[in-house]
Amino acid sequence: MTLTDLRYLVALARERHFGHAAERCNVSQPTLSVAIKKLEDELAVTLFERSAADVKITDIGARIVAQAEKVLLEAGQIKELATAGRDPLSGPLKVGVIYTIGPYLLPHLIPRVHAAAPSMPLLIQENYTARLAESLKRGDLDVIVVALPFEEPGIVTQAVYDEPFRVLMPAGHAWEKEEAIAASSLAEAPLLLLGAGNCFRDQVLEVCPMCRSGEGLQRTLEGSSLETIRHMVATGAGITVLPSSAADPLPDGNALLNVRPFVAPEPFRRVALAWRVTYPRSGAIDVIRSAILASPLPGVRPVSR
Amino acid sequence: MTLTDLRYLVALARERHFGHAAERCNVSQPTLSVAIKKLEDELAVTLFERSAADVKITDIGARIVAQAEKVLLEAGQIKELATAGRDPLSGPLKVGVIYTIGPYLLPHLIPRVHAAAPSMPLLIQENYTARLAESLKRGDLDVIVVALPFEEPGIVTQAVYDEPFRVLMPAGHAWEKEEAIAASSLAEAPLLLLGAGNCFRDQVLEVCPMCRSGEGLQRTLEGSSLETIRHMVATGAGITVLPSSAADPLPDGNALLNVRPFVAPEPFRRVALAWRVTYPRSGAIDVIRSAILASPLPGVRPVSR
DNA sequence: GGCGTTGTATAGTTAATCTCTATCGCATTG
DNA sequence: CAATGCGATAGAGATTAACTATACAACGCC
Structure with a gap:
C-alpha cells in the first residue's frame, strides 16, 4: 500500500470509472486497474464492484476510501510543513x-x-x-x-x-x-x-x-x-x-x-x-x-x- | 514520498542512529540513509543534523516526524478497516x-x-x-x-x-x-x-x-x-x-x-x-x-x- | 600525532515494481 | 450480429529500491 495507490483509490471512488480516474491521475487505465487490484489483494477486500454498466463502491470500500482521504490529507500537511519550514528565517x-x-x-x-x-x-x-x-x-x-x-x-x-x-x-x-x-x-x-x-x-x-x-x-x-x-x-x-x-x-x-x-x-x-x-x-x-x-x-x- | 519513507523517518527520529533505525526497519543502513536523503531533497528541508557523535533532529524535522506519525497511524487504520470488513457477515x-x-x-x-x-x-x-x-x-x-x-x-x-x-x-x-x-x-x-x-x-x-x-x-x-x-x-x-x-x-x-x-x-x-x-x-x-x-x-x- | 573505531555517505549491481502499449474478453446496444 | 465501451491481462521497458562493498569523516586512544 503506497500513497500513490491511495490516490488512485480516491480518484476511482470519485470518478466511478477506471478510464476517467486514470486520466485524472495522469496514468494509463491499466496502471490504475492493476493498482486497485493490488490494493484489494493486499487488503483482502473487494473495494469496487466492476460491471459493464458502471463501477460501484462496496460498503467497506467506501469506508476505506474515506480513511484513505484522511491519510492523503495528513500526508499533504507534511509538504505544507516543509514549505513553511524551508525558510531559515522562520521558526525560533x-x-x-x-x-x-x-x-x-x-x-x-x-x-x-x-x-x-x-x-x-x-x-x-x-x-x-x-x-x-x-x-x-x-x-x-x-x-x-x-x-x-x-x-x-x-x-x-x-x-x-x-x-x-x-x-x-x-x-x-x-x-x-x-x-x-x-x-x-x-x-x-x-x-x-x-x-x-x-x-x-x-x-x-x-x-x-x-x-x-x-x-x-x-x-x-x-x-x-x-x-x-x-x-x-x-x-x-x-x-x-x-x-x-x-x-x-x-x-x-x-x-x-x-x-x-x-x-x-x-x-x-x-x-x-x-x-x-x-x-x-x-x-x-x-x-x-x-x-x-x-x-x-x-x-x-x-x-x- | 512514500509510506515506507515515512516509516524510515519515524524510526530514525526514534533511534537517532541510522544503523539502529535501519535494523528496526529490517533494511540496510544505506537504504535508510538514501531514503532519508531523498525525503530531505523532496521536501527541500534538512530533517536531521548528522554528526559523528550523534544524529539530531531539526525543529522542522521534529514537526514533520510528528505529522508522519499521524499519517502512518491513519494508514494503519485502513488495514484495520479491511480486516474488520473482510467478514462478509459483518455490516448491513x-x-x-x-x-x-x-x-x-x-x-x-x-x-x-x-x-x-x-x-x-x-x-x-x-x-x-x-x-x-x-x-x-x-x-x-x-x-x-x-x-x-x-x-x-x-x-x-x-x-x-x-x-x-x-x-x-x-x-x-x-x-x-x-x-x-x-x-x-x-x-x-x-x-x-x-x-x-x-x-x-x-x-x-x-x-x-x-x-x-x-x-x-x-x-x-x-x-x-x-x-x-x-x-x-x-x-x-x-x-x-x-x-x-x-x-x-x-x-x-x-x-x-x-x-x-x-x-x-x-x-x-x-x-x-x-x-x-x-x-x-x-x-x-x-x-x-x-x-x-x-x-x-x-x-x-x-x-x- | 598516527591509528583504530564508529558512523554515515556513496558507488555499483541486482531485483523488484511501476508504467506503458497492445490486446483480449465480456456485455450491452443499435 | 457487428459495433462499441470498458475493464482485465500480457509483455516490454524504464524506474526505483534494495543490497554489498567501500569510501570518507570525526573522534578517542595510546
Whole structure:
C-alpha cells in the first residue's frame, strides 16, 4: 500500500470509472486497474464492484476510501510543513551569549534581528562559554556568541569583531592624568576581577601576567557581573579592565569614573559566532552576524570574513 | 514520498542512529540513509543534523516526524478497516422482497439471520419485482427475493424453493366438498386478484388462461394485499388463489375459509434469490438462503442447488 | 600525532515494481 | 450480429529500491 495507490483509490471512488480516474491521475487505465487490484489483494477486500454498466463502491470500500482521504490529507500537511519550514528565517532561533557580551549587545541585537527576520523569534540564554558550548553541542542552542579562542569538535566559528580592552578607574585616581595605561601597571592597583568561568577574567589575566601569578593585588568577585564591578570601581574599591563595549558607553565626563585605553599594542578580545557544522539554517546565522555588526558597540572593529 | 519513507523517518527520529533505525526497519543502513536523503531533497528541508557523535533532529524535522506519525497511524487504520470488513457477515445487508412473500417469510427469516450472523443487520424493503430489480442494479439493494422467471443482465439468480398454489374459498362454497380444484374451474367464480405489478397476479392468470382473456369473473384489487384479499374471501366476495405459505398457515377448521389444493399437476411458483454477479459478499447470501430454507413455510419444496 | 573505531555517505549491481502499449474478453446496444 | 465501451491481462521497458562493498569523516586512544 503506497500513497500513490491511495490516490488512485480516491480518484476511482470519485470518478466511478477506471478510464476517467486514470486520466485524472495522469496514468494509463491499466496502471490504475492493476493498482486497485493490488490494493484489494493486499487488503483482502473487494473495494469496487466492476460491471459493464458502471463501477460501484462496496460498503467497506467506501469506508476505506474515506480513511484513505484522511491519510492523503495528513500526508499533504507534511509538504505544507516543509514549505513553511524551508525558510531559515522562520521558526525560533536559540542563541547563547556569554555574560560579558549579553548586556551590551542584546539590547541592540534583538530589535535588529526582529526587523530583519520578523518570524524568527530569538530564545536567548546567557551563560559561561563552557556551558554554552555544551548546550550548543547538545542541540539546546543553535548559535552562540563567544570570545575566541574557541575550539570544539564539530563546531565552526566565525570571528565577527575585535573589541579593545579599557582600564576603568575611579575619579581622582593617580592614573587620571595618563592618556593610556601600560598593561604592566595593572599589578600595582587593586584589580577587581570576575569569577572563574568567565573567559573575560582569563583574558584580563593574560594581559597582566603578574596578576595571574598572584603577585598583584587583584580581588575576585565570584558570581558578579561587569556592572557590579563598575559600581565598585566608582566607590573607589579598586580599578578594573572592561571591554570597550562595556566601558565606552559611559559619558566621558562621568563624575565618578575614568576610562583609559591601554598603550599600544592594545589588548583586545575577538568575538565570534559558533554553531554546529551540521546546523542547516546558515541564513539565520548570517542575519545574526549582520545584526551584530549593525549594532553600535563603541570601540569594536569588524573582522572581515 | 512514500509510506515506507515515512516509516524510515519515524524510526530514525526514534533511534537517532541510522544503523539502529535501519535494523528496526529490517533494511540496510544505506537504504535508510538514501531514503532519508531523498525525503530531505523532496521536501527541500534538512530533517536531521548528522554528526559523528550523534544524529539530531531539526525543529522542522521534529514537526514533520510528528505529522508522519499521524499519517502512518491513519494508514494503519485502513488495514484495520479491511480486516474488520473482510467478514462478509459483518455490516448491513440490504434485502428486497416481493410483496407476496415478505409478510410470510420475513417473520421467520429475520430472527434466523440474526442468529446466524449477529453482526449483519438486515435493511429490508418490500416492493414489486420490477422496482426491486432496479434497486438491485443500482446498488440500493444487495440481494432480492423474487419469483422466477427473473432475467436481468448482470444479475444472477438461484432458485430456493417451489411453492404450490392453493384455492381459497369462503365457508359454505359449492366446491367445499371437492378434494382438489381444477385450474379450469377458476373462471366460473368471482376471482379476486392483486393489482398489476404483482408478479403473483400474472402467475395466477397463467394458471387460468380463460381468466386472462377476460372470460372469467375476476376482479382486480389495485393496491391491495393478499391479506386483504383473504379477508374479502372470508366475507364471501369471491374466491382467490394464494401461495401455500399464505394459505396453509390457516387452521384447516377455519370457520370462514376453506383451502383446497389444485389437481395435479399443481401450479406453483419458484422463488429465488437474485444479486449482482459482481456482488462480493456471497457468504451473506448463503446465510440468507439457509435462513429461508430453515423457515417453516407450509407446502414449500426446497430446490436443490 | 598516527591509528583504530564508529558512523554515515556513496558507488555499483541486482531485483523488484511501476508504467506503458497492445490486446483480449465480456456485455450491452443499435 | 457487428459495433462499441470498458475493464482485465500480457509483455516490454524504464524506474526505483534494495543490497554489498567501500569510501570518507570525526573522534578517542595510546
